[in-house]
Amino acid sequence: MIPFVLFSMKRAWQGFWRNALMSLAATLTMVLMLSLLAGFFILQNVLLASLAFVEQKVEVVAYVERTATDGQVETLIANTEAMPQVASVEFISRDAALERFKATQEAQGRTDLSQYLESNPLYASINVKLTSPTQLEAVTSALREDPIVRNVLNIQALVDRVLTVTSVVRTAGVAMVGIVGLIVLFIIVNTIRLAVVARAEEIEIMRLVGASDAFIRWPFVFEGALVGLLGAVITLGLLYAGSEPLGQAMVSFFNVLPLELGSVGRDTAILVTATGVGLGVLGSWLSVRTYLIR
């Protein structure tokens, strides 16, 4: 078995270099296709991160009665935090609310009208961030039932609209990556097929001198894997070289959105390598099959 594997790898290596032009053409196609796929994959990730960022902005604001005691407020906060749908809870006291109001007014260049007030008219509130905007209903109704909650801002309609938009964009993104994936699949498999067909005579001779299917197939499969691996390595090299300037550009472009793209680099590397090697192997396997014993 080991001599056979070594033999196949040696033949794959020879096959690659003895048909250098065809091999390099196949590798180049592989690089282009994998870059296309990687590009769409990264774009999709940026998109998803942006959507997640938008969805995070959904916040349930519950105003607290003035009569509520500190103990009641603390219980309310603790209860809310204990809910599985809740990501975080922030308490805004009446004073803090007034400060914020003043700050916004000033930022908008308006006169501070609060100086004419005798006392602070605002209510204290708890601002609840959700794990997912779809949980809005559950959290809202739970808060409403608490006696010290004066009212909860109804943002259901707004959230519904945001959710519609994000789900449409998500589906479109997935469909796009799927379509690009299919295009990449067909083009790569076809390119490999061309490289195999160019050597039909060699396969024919192998068959006629009594080579078994395995001896015909595996060298080509290894060669396909080699083309895929080489294509993947070149693609990743190009992406890595381009990632620094591109990343900078993205950061300044998306300045407002602190996106979390932690594992995209690793995921892209895995995707590109697996696709390259997988399609190389698949393409060879399918193409050689035509020539095997009927």
Add this chain to the structure above:
Amino acid sequence: MTVSSGAPSTPSTSPSLFDRLTGRGRPARPDHAVVVLHDVTKRYPNGKEALKDVDLVVPEGDFVFLVGPSGAGKSTLMKLLIRDELATQGDVVIDGFDLARIRRRQVPKIRRKIGIVFQDFKLLPRKTVWENVAFALEVTGTPRRQIRPAVDRVLALVGLTGQAKQLPDQLSGGEQQRTAIARALVHDPRIIIADEPTGNLDPIISWEIIQLLLRINELGVTILMATHDAQVVTALRKRVVALEDGRIIRDETGAAYHRED
């Protein structure tokens, strides 16, 4: 998945070609039929009947010319022998193996009993003479230490030791065909099937090739040669099987290219 090991193709009871070459072997057994076709009909999917009720028995050590116009069924017959195609009806038996019954995995082993030579040589242009011959052994999993002596010996047999390192396009047509014959011989086959082996060669070189095939035949290898070369067939007075429209219309020993009555 199983992978055929590096074991020699088939344990053969008769001595190998190399034993016979060195005088240690015994001659072929004429009582043993290496090729038997019984009531063979081949119909292609498009409905064309390439062979009809063909009966043919070739004893070991025979030299058979297969003649007939293009489209008479010679190529189909050869494809059946190497199990590139399966007969629609009837039996094709090679060295005792019924080709319709053997398992797919055994097909390569049967093919190693048969050496094939073509009109267009079918050599790999990027490989030297030596590599072209060794290729047949490499792709059938022969261990390296057995390849070198085997290739050297067949190259000596066909007289190409001096050209071993040359590429096919540096050779004459005759030398290319001798390389192809060496490749066909390197598995120590029982049968050589030659499809118009002299079709691309001038008459003098053709005779060289025929002489080589005769010599290989004398070593006990059965030869089946399809040809249009009337001069060669008539001169040699070997067995002649004539095909026309998929039927055997003549099967005579010591015959000429054309019917002589």
